[in-house]
Amino acid sequence: xxxxxxRSLAWDDQTFPGWAWPxxxxxxxxSSIWLAVILLSLVSLxxxxxxIPIGLIALAPTYALKGLSVLLFVAVGxxxxxxLISKWTRRWGSGAVFLTxxxxxxxxxxxxxxxWNRYLWPALHYDPITGKGLRLFAEFCERYASVTLRxxxxxxxxxxEFYAWWPLRVVLMAFVLNMVVAxxxxxxxxxxxIGVITVHSGIVLIALGSVYYAGNKLEGDVxxxxxxxxxxxxxxxxxxxxxxxxxxxxxxxxxxxxxxERSHEQRLIPGLPRYNEYRVxxxxxxTALGQAAAAGLGTPWSGVPARELSIPLPPxxxxxxxxxxxxxxxxxxxxxxxxxxxxxxxxxxxxxTTQSLPWDKIDRETLxxxxxRTMSRDLTFRVVGYASYAAPYLDRVMLTGESxxxxxxAWRVVGPAAGAGVDLDIPTAVLEAGVPARRVFEQPAExxxxxxxAAVSVEYTLGEGGGMPAARWRDLSEPLPPGVSHAVVVExxxxxxxxxxxxxxxxxxxxxxxxxxxxxETIPVGRTGWTLRATEVSARPEFAIxxxxxxxxxxxxxxxxxxxxxxxxxFTRTVxxxxxxxxxxxxxxxxxGQRPTRRPADPAIRITYLxxxxxxxxxxxxxxxxxxRAIVRRAGGEVVVHDRVxxxxxxxxxxxxxxxxxxxxxxxxxxxxxxxxxxxxxxDKRDVGTHERAMIAVEVGCTHEGAPWRTVxxxxxxxxxxxxxxxxxxxxxxxxxxEVGLCFGRLFHFLPGMLLELKDFxxxxxxxxxxxxxxxxxxxxxxxxxxxxxxxxxxxxxxxxTAPYIWSDSRGLLGNITGRFAAGLNPNQFKFSQAxxxxxxxxxxxxxxxxxxxxxDGSTLEKPIVAFTVLQVGNNPGxxxxxxxxxxxxxGIPWAFYFKPWLVRREKLRIQGELxxxxxxxxGGIAPGAGKGGSRAGAGVGAPESAEVSV
Numbered sequence: 041x042x043x044x045x046x047r048s049l050a051w052d053d054q055t056f057p058g059w060a061w062p063x064x065x066x067x068x069x070x071s072s073i074w075l076a077v078i079l080l081s082l083v084s085l086x087x088x089x090x091x092i093p094i095g096l097i098a099l100a101p102t103y104a105l106k107g108l109s110v111l112l113f114v115a116v117g118x119x120x121x122x123x124l125i126s127k128w129t130r131r132w133g134s135g136a137v138f139l140t141x142x143x144x145x146x147x148x149x150x151x152x153x154x155x156w157n158r159y160l161w162p163a164l165h166y167d168p169i170t171g172k173g174l175r176l177f178a179e180f181c182e183r184y185a186s187v188t189l190r191x192x193x194x195x196x197x198x199x200x201e202f203y204a205w206w207p208l209r210v211v212l213m214a215f216v217l218n219m220v221v222a223x224x225x226x227x228x229x230x231x232x233x234i235g236v237i238t239v240h241s242g243i244v245l246i247a248l249g250s251v252y253y254a255g256n257k258l259e260g261d262v263x264x265x266x267x268x269x270x271x272x273x274x275x276x277x278x279x280x281x282x283x284x285x286x287x288x289x290x291x292x293x294x295x296x297x298x299x300x301e302r303s304h305e306q307r308l309i310p311g312l313p314r315y316n317e318y319r320v321x322x323x324x325x326x327t328a329l330g331q332a333a334a335a336g337l338g339t340p341w342s343g344v345p346a347r348e349l350s351i352p353l354p355p356x357x358x359x360x361x362x363x364x365x366x367x368x369x370x371x372x373x374x375x376x377x378x379x380x381x382x383x384x385x386x387x388x389x390x391x392x393t394t395q396s397l398p399w400d401k402i403d404r405e406t407l408x409x410x411x412x413r414t415m416s417r418d419l420t421f422r423v424v425g426y427a428s429y430a431a432p433y434l435d436r437v438m439l440t441g442e443s444x445x446x447x448x449x450a451w452r453v454v455g456p457a458a459g460a461g462v463d464l465d466i467p468t469a470v471l472e473a474g475v476p477a478r479r480v481f482e483q484p485a486e487x488x489x490x491x492x493x494a495a496v497s498v499e500y501t502l503g504e505g506g507g508m509p510a511a512r513w514r515d516l517s518e519p520l521p522p523g524v525s526h527a528v529v530v531e532x533x534x535x536x537x538x539x540x541x542x543x544x545x546x547x548x549x550x551x552x553x554x555x556x557x558x559x560x561e562t563i564p565v566g567r568t569g570w571t572l573r574a575t576e577v578s579a580r581p582e583f584a585i586x587x588x589x590x591x592x593x594x595x596x597x598x599x600x601x602x603x604x605x606x607x608x609x610x611f612t613r614t615v616x617x618x619x620x621x622x623x624x625x626x627x628x629x630x631x632x633g634q635r636p637t638r639r640p641a642d643p644a645i646r647i648t649y650l651x652x653x654x655x656x657x658x659x660x661x662x663x664x665x666x667x668x669r670a671i672v673r674r675a676g677g678e679v680v681v682h683d684r685v686x687x688x689x690x691x692x693x694x695x696x697x698x699x700x701x702x703x704x705x706x707x708x709x710x711x712x713x714x715x716x717x718x719x720x721x722x723x724d725k726r727d728v729g730t731h732e733r734a735m736i737a738v739e740v741g742c743t744h745e746g747a748p749w750r751t752v753x754x755x756x757x758x759x760x761x762x763x764x765x766x767x768x769x770x771x772x773x774x775x776x777x778x779e780v781g782l783c784f785g786r787l788f789h790f791l792p793g794m795l796l797e798l799k800d801f802x803x804x805x806x807x808x809x810x811x812x813x814x815x816x817x818x819x820x821x822x823x824x825x826x827x828x829x830x831x832x833x834x835x836x837x838x839x840x841x842t843a844p845y846i847w848s849d850s851r852g853l854l855g856n857i858t859g860r861f862a863a864g865l866n867p868n869q870f871k872f873s874q875a876x877x878x879x880x881x882x883x884x885x886x887x888x889x890x891x892x893x894x895x896x897d898g899s900t901l902e903k904p905i906v907a908f909t910v911l912q913v914g915n916n917p918g919x920x921x922x923x924x925x926x927x928x929x930x931x932g933i934p935w936a937f938y939f940k941p942w943l944v945r946r947e948k949l950r951i952q953g954e955l956x957x958x959x960x961x962x963x964g965g966i967a968p969g970a971g972k973g974g975s976r977a978g979a980g981v982g983a984p985e986s987a988e989v990s991v
Contacts, residue, residue, distance in 0.1 A: 117152030235935025245925030386414030425737025520677030569605020
């Protein structure tokens with residue numbers, strides 16, 4: 041105990057009266073070392089909870105009991121006999137007794153451990169298959185064997201969010217207070233204690249810097265568009281002015297983006313889950329899939345826990361923004377009472393008030409803000425569902441008691457029997473025969489694809505005029521040789537000039553079933569003179585299908601190189617397995633650098649593509665009302681034709697499972713997009729917990745004609761909301777006729793006092809166009825507040841851009857150093873580094889530039905282009921404070937452990953010399969032997985100095 045600590049304790053006793061003992065106890069607690077040890081232990085435990093699965097942590101009591109049983113065996117079997125023998129042999133002498141005790145204990149201890157392993161361990165050992173053995177909280181440990189605390193329902197944070205959570209900040213701030221108080225009350229502020237004080241100060245700076253860093257840390261990215269676009273089908277490049285970017289998107293914080301006629305608003309979603317599902321069955325009312333579930337079909341939400349979720353999203357009110365808008369409106373001459381109404385409700389509802397506003401004096405920014413308030417003044421938004429990893433899935437809202445202009449027999453719901461959830465290979469889908477894109481459910485089942493694992497594709501048609509002409513039904517019914525996964529049915533019409541047919545007769549086309557056993561193998565088509573060669577087979581269309589009615593449809597496709605008889609001009613045909621009517625021919629260009637010529641499929645040769653690569657493909661056809669037939673084509677060529685499906689079930693689709701067909705009750709309403717949860721086995725681990733594949737359900741509400749109105753819309757995640765809103769936003773039509781667009785995406789932050797503009801991009805490769813060596817975006821930094829001069833910076837992987845503050849030769853050295861230090865503490869100082877780029881456009885235009893290909897306008901492309909580039913954005917507020925704390929600890933530790941002992945020894949030798957000469961004077965000016973304190977001072981000479989405690 042140091043002398044200063046004794047004085048501090050005495051001061052406490054003199055200052056605090058008896059009734060103030062809680063304050064004295066609190067002060068002494070924050071002056072103690074044990075509190076610092078407890079707080080540091082809590083920090084360590086927090087780190088353990090962040091990284092170690094709670095299932096493993098929950099095993100600790102089990103291992104403790106097993107270890108206790110081992111100790112008990114050894115204590116009884118070895119410790120007790122050894123103690124008794126030591127008592128019996130104590131007359132032999134201490135050395136002999138010790139050796140005897142150790143030898144007996146080691147021998148009996150090994151025997152006890154073997155006995156424990158032989159007799160008790162089999163009973164304690166836990167078998168997860170049988171459930172026998174000792175394991176406390178066995179079900180909990182099994183369920184959360186690989187789940188950390190931050191992934192549990194109700195917690196759900198990323199690692200960054202977990203370490204920035206308030207409990208850790210409270211512990212760190214308490215530790216800082218503890219360190220400051222303990223240092224001030226325990227350690228003398230002397231030269232020899234500089235090391236200890238420096239170490240403590242460094243620890244305090246590290247803790248304070250960590251709290252400041254966690255509270256102000258921002259990470260995200262920004263997309264910079266080049267203004268250039270490349271159309272691969274039209275072979276055209278359009279160039280425009282690169283738009284200036286004034287915002288970046290946050291990696292951690294998500295928001296609901298609300299779009300009005302001329303306004304946009306983002307509302308932060310607090311406490312949004314990341315890893316678990318919540319009310320994935322949320323819907324605006326009765327739906328077709330909901331009726332199918334009631335009829336016993338499995339659904340995309342079968343087996344998913346129905347956890348409740350309710351996150352209200354009130355309109356944001358920023359006092360500073362309100363004050364600025366208020367000032368502008370008053371300066372424009374608006375009455376103060378009306379200003380309050382405008383701030384609360386937006387633009388006025390009545391015509392007279394609208395006419396009274398001085399529109400010519402109100403600036404555009406104020407009008408935009410008022411329009412935002414108008415859009416959502418009577419709307420409520422609430423997040424009521426969340427799917428952490430899902431694919432959009434089409435459903436239909438049922439309009440019970442109402443009618444719509446649609447044939448009720450033109451759509452069906454197909455799916456498996458309920459019970460196995462989304463891991464079934466058979467999908468549950470709403471199929472609409474009248475719209476080609478919706479008559480087919482076909483999604484690739486590879487991990488990371490837009491699928492939830494369905495290995496069976498289904499198509500629903502309505503006979504001759506509804507997608508299934510007789511010729512196609514015949515083609516799809518053709519069996520294939522065993523082991524064949526791809527084949528084409530070819531019909532060749534008689535060539536022009538052939539021998540005419542007898543009167544009243546037609547010459548039928550020659551028909552062939554051609555198996556495709558490999559690519560680039562030339563196959564003759566019978567004796568017709570035609571030859572074909574498969575050049576490419578893919579599970580998806582090469583380009584998105586944009587034909588009317590087919591928009592976004594999915595189908596496998598095959599590319600065939602066809603050569604007509606007589607040495608005619610060869611061409612390439614693209615054939616879709618689901619939509620043979622979309623087949624197209626591509627004629628080779630007549631000159632180098634020109635684009636291929638596209639035309640409708642030559643009627644002289646009709647081709648149907650049979651895809652037998654999936655486990656099963658089902659074709660449902662209803663040639664007349666009430667008559668349902670089906671074709672089931674299994675992998676490897678086997679085909680089963682059901683001329684009439686009985687009982688609404690197609691048997692033996694895959695693994696003995698049947699596909700059920702249900703006709704929902706009521707009229708068909710709007711298409712309703714909902715989530716299908718992707719099984720964990722098919723998830724891309726990189727996207728788990730990032731919202732990249734998430735969907736949220738938002739309840740939109742208002743009051744209409746005195747009655748509450750509610751609807752629910754599911755929103756998929758949008759990475760770049762403003763840039764992609766036109767494609768990804770979902771429209772909600774309100775009962776009063778207004779329409780609101782909604783997007784779920786990342787919260788964006790405005791760049792502080794600057795704009796970014798992409799001037800150029802270059803991918804620097806190794807020799808001979810190998811792997812990319814570096815990426816470089818030339819970015820123009822434009823000030824908006826006049827705080828710095830405009831400049832250009834080449835951003836690359838190893839040469840990031842830091843802005844808005846940069847080192848400038850126009851300032852003095854002291855000014856640059858001061859500014860750099862302030863920028864290190866400023867949360868608005870960001871670093872921009874290269875994170876992504878438009879690889880597809882670069883590679884395609886790189887090939888064109890290498891070939892000197894001619895574009896549609898007759899020009900040639902001199903160098904490759906990109907449509908966009910992505911820069912990672914991040915700040916490091918307080919990181920230099922943390923570094924300074926580390927440096928101070930690095931300096932203070934050697935001082936405290938090496939330099940201070942040398943100073944103490946030197947002082948001791950000096951005092952001993954003065955005592956020998958009789959010239960020593962104790963602290964306070966008391967000479968040795970003078971008064972009562974003389975002997976006390978002399979007694980302390982040569983004794984170890986009072987310890988000064990540090991952490």
